[in-house]
Amino acid sequence: MGFVFSRRPGAVRPVSWLAAAALILILVGCSGEPYPQSTLHPAADMSGAIDGLYRQIFWWAVVVFVVVQTALVVTVIRFRRRPNQPEPRHVYGNTFAEVAWTLAPAVILVFIAVPTIQTIFRVSGRAAPGALQVEVIGHQWWWEFRYPELGLVTANELHLPQGREVALAITSADVIHSFWAPRLHGKRDALPGRTTRLAFTPDSAGTFLGQCAEFCGESHANMRLRVVVQPAADFEAWAARQAESPAVDSTAALQVAGLEAFRRIRDPGQHTCIACHTIAGVSGGVAGPNLTHVGSRQTIAGGTLPNDSAGLARWLRNAPGEKPGSLMPKIALSDDEVAALVAYLRSRQ
Ligand code: CUA
DSSP, rough: OOOGGSSSSSSOOOOHHHHHHHHHHHHHHHHHHSSSSOTTOOOOHHHHHHHHHHHHHHHHHHHHHHHOOOOOOOOHTOOOTTTTOOOOOOOOOOHHHHHHHHHHHHHHHHHHHHHHHHHHHHHHHHOOOOEEEEEEEEEEEEEEEEEETTEEESSSSSEEEESOOOEEEEEEEOOOOEEEEEEEOOOEEBTTTTEEEEEEEEESOEEEEEESSSOSTTTTTOOOOEEEEOHHHHHHHHHHHHHOOOOOOOOEEEEEEEHHHHEEEEEEESSOOHHOOOOOTTTEEOOOOOOOGGGGGSTTTTTTSSSSHHHHHHHHOHHHHSSSSSSSOOOOOOHHHHOOOHHHHOOOO
């Protein structure tokens, strides 16, 4: 915090105080966010285990800090140089001191190592039989979630039942990503061609934010995710709705026009929606997120835009403008087409 102090010892510039106050306000503001990505507020067994280990080691560190600083301050004051004092006697070697300062850290390290190793094994990702299986696939720059037992595919929003163990099998479709929902578990890399695992039991209902935690290109910061933990009955209801393939409402002209626009094969060289996106019963593209129930999600575009008419329209008009480097290109769409596509996609509940 060197910027707080001026060169003249003791004097502090008012401007520096203001900067420090602003920084504190900003940091305090972070904790006011309804779902902070805070590892200190665990909402699952495994994040609780990691948090418990952190707190244990924190208190060991406090003890070491207090002992060392006390010894330092006492020594500096008590043995400081005084006028007319002769040079103190030199001491070489003290068996008691050397044994003590070797043993004490060794004992502390044992107290840290044992729970650390226990926690490492505990969070290794092994799940009991009967855990809910979910495949997590990192893409530049969004998350795909597949529920093989339920036959569901969704994107960016992972729904989980509260109180049931979940087993995540994590991989990547392109480069290395890292799956991280801090209130539920630690990070786990998503590696192309390999499967890594996480297993945990969420213990509170709520929406927990997460994001890619491994730099993966231009829009790494736009690769966010949400984990929606629901009571078992709500999760079942969600899964049942996701398994349906809702037909378009033939009386809603805008939705019908939107389906047409979604299906429209444009001139050669132009991009089509159906080439990259799946909507059950309509199309089977797999390069982009499955949109069968896109209307039921809270966000779009890797969790960066609200899933409302304005957000969808912004995304359709200029995807790379919203998410730099996006695989979805800027497509020449008329205002009518955008309005129709928005109505159609919003109706995919
Ligand atoms: Cu994916 Cu960073």
